[in-house]
Amino acid sequence: MQITAPDVELYQIQVPMIATAVFNNKGGVGKTTLLCNLAAYLALELNKRVLIVDADPQCNATQTMFSDEELEEIYDNDARFSIYSVIHPLSLGEGYTQKLRPVKRPNFGVDILIGDPRLSLLEDLLAKDWGSGLSGEVRGLRTTFVFQDLLNRCKDYDYVFFDAGPSLGAINRSVLLACDLFISPMSIDIFSLRAIENITEAMAQWKKKLNAGVKQVAKTELASIPGTSMDIRFAGYVTQQYTAKTTGDGEKRAVKAYEKIMKRVPRQIAQNFVKHLQPNKTRVEYLLGTVPNLHSLVPMAQVARKPIFELKAKDGVVGAHFSKVKDSRDLYEAVATRFLENVEELDD
């Protein structure tokens, strides 16, 4: 009797790629820092295939991963392949870009589709085409779903993370339309509580308008649009301890205010993101972690072009810094673990 090896393909479970935006329309809350370190943790420690898409014209994620010399070389070349190359052909009526050219970043274990300051020049195009898409124009809807088309070409990755700038503008709307999930770093202040409401309200309006626009498209033309609805879900948030810290008398007051607002965050999340995006998922633990003040490790990692949890003596780590690096590893492990659990919980 001939014994043949089992057909491996039969036993491999093909897990679909998950696209996640790290998003908060509040600026400077640690989005890019969280994204780069979480993505690196998933890639380096958990062997996931990860792509970062730098969709913020500030290009901070790109800056985190390339040396100054590399950045100069990249940005001196007008023909560079970046996020701009993905959208710009649409403004010329040339359709979607066929081939993506992400770059490997061994220090982080990820690939990155680099950012581009010229992306901000395309905000108007995306805004205008969103408007025409809402009246059922196919061209407008194709531009609006440009990132969905991009993601359709990224099926070989396990996770794609979008870094997004701090706005509820047209670029971020298109990013959020295409993503399966978003996670939000939050500073603990009254403005973050309001931001949760604003984001929810904006998403509700986008969904409604988009559905009305798509309804007007002829059935025969629907297949030429890579997406037809907004199905994003909320996968969790991280809070920051460090924004509350001040010195002297101020510290007590700051910590008190911090605790008061901190208590309101879960309810605000439940009444907004969860209620509107996933009302059947009230039992999920949405707090992914609490980010401590990592002090000088953050600029140290920026200079070394490394994840914070990978810093070593040769990068300038001395004395008590070593335990901080270890703490940061524990933090990103906890955030990554909870994130993966939530991905599963939300999958139905």
Ligand SMILES: Nc1ncnc2c1ncn2[C@@H]1O[C@H](COP(=O)(O)OP(=O)(O)OP(=O)(O)O)[C@@H](O)[C@H]1O
């Ligand atoms: N855990 C931390 N401890 C100390 N400083 C931090 C920490 N995380 C981020 N920072 C610092 O806070 C600043 C803002 O962080 P980051 O760029 O990640 O925020 P962002 O939300 O992406 O900002 P933007 O809205 O401009 O994109 C940076 O200078 C960064 O070095």
Ligand SMILES: [Mg+2]
């Ligand atoms: Mg950022």
